[in-house]
Amino acid sequence: METPLYTALKRHLEKGRAPFHTPGHKGDLRALPEDLLHLDFTELPDTDSLYEACGPIDAAEKAAARLFRSARTLFSAGGCSLCIQAMLRLACPRAGQTVLCGRNAHRSAVQTMALLGLTPVWAMPWDLEAMLSDSTRTFDACYVTSPDYYGRLLDIPALAALCRTRGIPLLVDNAHGTHLAFLEEDLHPLHLGASMTADSAHKTLNVLTGGAFLQIGDARFAGAAKEAMALFGSTSPSYLIMASLDYARAWFSAHPDAYRRVPAHVAHAAACAAARGIPNLSDDPARLTLETAAVGLSGEEAAACFRAHGVEPEMADQACVVCLCTPWNTARDYARLEEAISALPAGRVPLSPPPALPPIPPQRVPLREALLQESRLVPLQKAVGRIAARVVCPCPPGVPPVMPGEEITRDAAAFYEHSGIFALPVL
Numbered sequence: 358m359e360t361p362l363y364t365a366l367k368r369h370l371e372k373g374r375a376p377f378h379t380p381g382h383k384g385d386l387r388a389l390p391e392d393l394l395h396l397d398f399t400e401l402p403d404t405d406s407l408y409e410a411c412g413p414i415d416a417a418e419k420a421a422a423r424l425f426r427s428a429r430t431l432f433s434a435g436g437c438s439l440c441i442q443a444m445l446r447l448a449c450p451r452a453g454q455t456v457l458c459g460r461n462a463h464r465s466a467v468q469t470m471a472l473l474g475l476t477p478v479w480a481m482p483w484d485l486e487a488m489l490s491d492s493t494r495t496f497d498a499c500y501v502t503s504p505d506y507y508g509r510l511l512d513i514p515a516l517a518a519l520c521r522t523r524g525i526p527l528l529v530d531n532a533h534g535t536h537l538a539f540l541e542e543d544l545h546p547l548h549l550g551a552s553m554t555a556d557s558a559h560k561t562l563n564v565l566t567g568g569a570f571l572q573i574g575d576a577r578f579a580g581a582a583k584e585a586m587a588l589f590g591s592t593s594p595s596y597l598i599m600a601s602l603d604y605a606r607a608w609f610s611a612h613p614d615a616y617r618r619v620p621a622h623v624a625h626a627a628a629c630a631a632a633r634g635i636p637n638l639s640d641d642p643a644r645l646t647l648e649t650a651a652v653g654l655s656g657e658e659a660a661a662c663f664r665a666h667g668v669e670p671e672m673a674d675q676a677c678v679v680c681l682c683t684p685w686n687t688a689r690d691y692a693r694l695e696e697a698i699s700a701l702p703a704g705r706v707p708l709s710p711p712p713a714l715p716p717i718p719p720q721r722v723p724l725r726e727a728l729l730q731e732s733r734l735v736p737l738q739k740a741v742g743r744i745a746a747r748v749v750c751p752c753p754p755g756v757p758p759v760m761p762g763e764e765i766t767r768d769a770a771a772f773y774e775h776s777g778i779f780a781l782p783v784l
């Protein structure tokens with residue numbers, strides 16, 4: 358029997374690497390219901406139906422709402438992307454509405470705004486507060502990403518206060534931060550004033566990949582929330598994923614302190630890195646974002662070295678390697694991580710930082726029109742002056758220099774070139 362994917366997964370498992378990547382359960386079967394594989398059911402008279410929930414799914418969602426102290430919590434078996442889609446739909450139900458949007462938005466948000474015919478007003482994440490304070494501008498909602506992939510947090514209380522003053526909802530892509538509710542200092546954006554959050558529970562809790570929560574803080578959005586999820590979601594949501602969401606909720610209700618020992622491990626590994634001159638950029642105390650460029654190593658080189666020492670990180674880019682730490686990482690995992698950090702080659706000249714991001718280019722074609730049109734990939738030199746057709750995002754900084762529909766300026770092309778991107782999809 359030829360099974361390329363199944364075989365690749367088995368081979369990866371056999372490597373026995375210390376997992377510092379998603380999903381949060383880290384393959385520890387004790388983190389999941391033990392009989393999970395037997396529970397792959399569908400909508401039956403006694404198993405409820407996700408988008409018409411009135412039985413056990415409804416009860417499970419209500420129990421999750423109690424744990425997260427939300428006005429309503431909805432299960433997603435379609436990842437956080439589905440929650441982002443629903444969040445935008447709920448906040449802006451009419452085509453043409455305007456969303457003040459952090460430029461580091463996940464592509465699911467960009468694509469959803471195109472599908473719904475919404476108009477994004479882009480702002481660098483650090484300019485959002487100033488934009489919200491500008492009374493000459495009007496917006497129907499504000500959409501931000503916090504934490505970002507590096508674990509950097511925005512000032513959600515400040516953004517929430519500005520949104521309240523304007524009477525607009527604050528939507529937070531909290532894909533990387535479901536666990537923030539379980540830290541000693543509760544940093545979950547819902548508890549800091551967000552109107553809604555999209556939580557990729559599978560990234561940091563003991564949830565199967567694809568499991569996520571739409572968290573609603575502002576009760577005005579609760580009533581239409583199922584319909585908004587159903588607009589984009591599959592009619593066959595996985596019961597395994599939904600069961601794992603329910604199980605994780607029950608597990609964290611019983612073990613609310615489980616995350617509190619994680620920051621100490623992260624701090625120890627961060628100190629080990631700091632001793633070698635490698636800073637940790639993460640504000641999230643359960644995440645390690647090692648800026649290896651500071652010691653002359655790209656994140657990709659560092660990740661290769663980690664793998665050679667039996668450690669699998671979550672993500673690596675030109676400057677950083679990112680490790681996600683959850684209660685299911687073991688003392689042995691951390692020991693291997695520290696060994697891997699100690700083994701990174703030392704004494705190199707720091708890599709030069711990326712150039713400053715160019716100014717946001719002019720929008721020539723509406724987002725929807727650009728993203729839904731056919732595109733052609735052209736070399737950078739030929740792309741200058743043309744209209745961008747898709748999101749192409751160099752990391753760092755995790756902010757696309759050009760969004761679909763915007764003109765590809767000379768500065769933007771130079772930025773892409775510096776990031777090792779030599780061709781762009783254009784209209």
Ligand SMILES: Cc1ncc(COP(=O)(O)O)c(C=O)c1O
Pocket residue numbers: 435436437438439463465502505506530532533557567569
């Ligand atoms: C910032 C951010 N938002 C949203 C998502 C989408 O989450 P999911 O893969 O659960 O759909 C991701 C995925 O990595 C992400 O990094």
